Amino acid sequence: MYNLPMSEIYRDTTGKSITLGVTGATDVSATFVKNGVETTALVVGTVASIPYSVVFDGGEVVVEWTYTVEGKVYNRLDQFNVVTPLFTQQELHDYDTQFDVLSADQVVTLEKFVRLIIESYTGQSFGLESGKMVLYGNGTSVLQSPKRIINLDGYFSGAAYKVVSDGFGIEVYRGVTPGVGVVVGNLEGGGPIYDPYPYGHNGQYRNNFRYEVSGTFGWPAVPEEVKQAALILAGEFSCNEATWRDRYIKSIRAADWRFDFNSQAFSGTGSASADALLNKFIVNRMAVI
Numbered sequence: 001m002y003n004l005p006m007s008e009i010y011r012d013t014t015g016k017s018i019t020l021g022v023t024g025a026t027d028v029s030a031t032f033v034k035n036g037v038e039t040t041a042l043v044v045g046t047v048a049s050i051p052y053s054v055v056f057d058g059g060e061v062v063v064e065w066t067y068t069v070e071g072k073v074y075n076r077l078d079q080f081n082v083v084t085p086l087f088t089q090q091e092l093h094d095y096d097t098q099f100d101v102l103s104a105d106q107v108v109t110l111e112k113f114v115r116l117i118i119e120s121y122t123g124q125s126f127g128l129e130s131g132k133m134v135l136y137g138n139g140t141s142v143l144q145s146p147k148r149i150i151n152l153d154g155y156f157s158g159a160a161y162k163v164v165s166d167g168f169g170i171e172v173y174r175g176v177t178p179g180v181g182v183v184v185g186n187l188e189g190g191g192p193i194y195d196p197y198p199y200g201h202n203g204q205y206r207n208n209f210r211y212e213v214s215g216t217f218g219w220p221a222v223p224e225e226v227k228q229a230a231l232i233l234a235g236e237f238s239c240n241e242a243t244w245r246d247r248y249i250k251s252i253r254a255a256d257w258r259f260d261f262n263s264q265a266f267s268g269t270g271s272a273s274a275d276a277l278l279n280k281f282i283v284n285r286m287a288v289i
Contacts, residue, residue: 011084020046025067033062035131058127084127086230095231114233123283132214137205143170152215229274
């Protein structure tokens with residue numbers, strides 16, 4: 001079981017369920033909503049099975065419950081996130097057998113801790129998502145994205161574009177056909193209203209113009225350097241001196257109880273080896289709108 005709200009489930013996990021957690025609830029139904037797509041759940045009692053379509057890729061999932069208590073119908077919303085782990089329990093074991101003493105739940109906790117450190121340091125996540133994003137033009141020929149772009153569909157499928165900025169920008173070639181799929185409103189009697197010059201007259205994205213893009217974002221698989229850095233950090237935080245390292249102490253000399261503070265304590269992940277592996281993945285957030 002996964003306790004909701006605000007929990008995580010790993011991408012591609014099968015055979016899992018979630019529970020409503022309301023004692024005495026009857027006539028329970030549940031719908032999973034992800035990227036605007038609704039999936040009706042199979043519910044037994046107060047337990048809803050999580051369909052594979054929901055965990056096929058990453059992203060936020062909202063659970064819409066309907067149930068009856070004491071003859072009155074109630075509705076409530078819960079949510080959880082589908083995430084991609086940076087390492088599995090087996091990979092942790094293969095890296096170092098000292099981790100065999102950890103339970104499955106402890107490995108999940110350790111992985112999440114390491115993942116959040118790496119995401120904070122690099123400015124990006126390493127899962128796979130599909131769906132829509134709203135981006136805003138800044139008067140240049142490049143539309144900046146907060147997520148790494150794998151491919152685009154929607155109106156970009158009919159435009160000549162290329163992904164730039166190491167996957168975090170969209171550049172449309174000059175001469176693109178005006179009005180290709182850029183809907184800015186709807187006619188009173190139905191039907192879309194198109195912006196005739198969505199990219200301006202010089203191939204640039206209009207400043208503060210709202211662009212809704214859809215596609216696939218992130219990474220098809222966790223890069224090997226990121227996985228290796230995650231395992232290194234797992235080892236760092238599982239060693240006997242983890243408590244001291246958490247207090248920015250580099251070393252302890254038992255003879256005279258001298259404490260050496262690391263000058264790098266307030267930067268990076270806390271591991272020079274992990275930082276070296278991750279540096280190529282750091283995203284310059286200053287350019288993102």
